[in-house]
Amino acid sequence: MIRVSLTLLIFIYLTLFLSAVIALWIWAEWRRTRNERRAVRFRVRCAICSFEFEDSSDDPLPHCPRCGSPNERDPFQLL
Numbered sequence: 001m002i003r004v005s006l007t008l009l010i011f012i013y014l015t016l017f018l019s020a021v022i023a024l025w026i027w028a029e030w031r032r033t034r035n036e037r038r039a040v041r042f043r044v045r046c047a048i049c050s051f052e053f054e055d056s057s058d059d060p061l062p063h064c065p066r067c068g069s070p071n072e073r074d075p076f077q078l079l
Contacts, residue, residue: 046071 004012042056046064055062061070 044071044073 042054048069049067051066
């Protein structure tokens with residue numbers, strides 16, 4: 001039988017518990033950022049009226065549904 005002191009057993013338990021919590025936190029952050037990037041992939045902001053709309057077409061100059069002006073596909077950045 002392997003003899004382990006109580007302090008070593010508590011240390012091992014806490015180390016495993018904290019590493020599992022940190023791993024779950026990193027996984028959740030990675031998933032959250034991936035979902036945010038996926039959500040803004042087709043979002044376009046109008047240069048004239050600042051209206052944000054989604055356009056999943058292949059048109060290089062999508063037209064704003066509010067004012068009708070053509071807009072370039074700039075990478076949308078979250079604030």
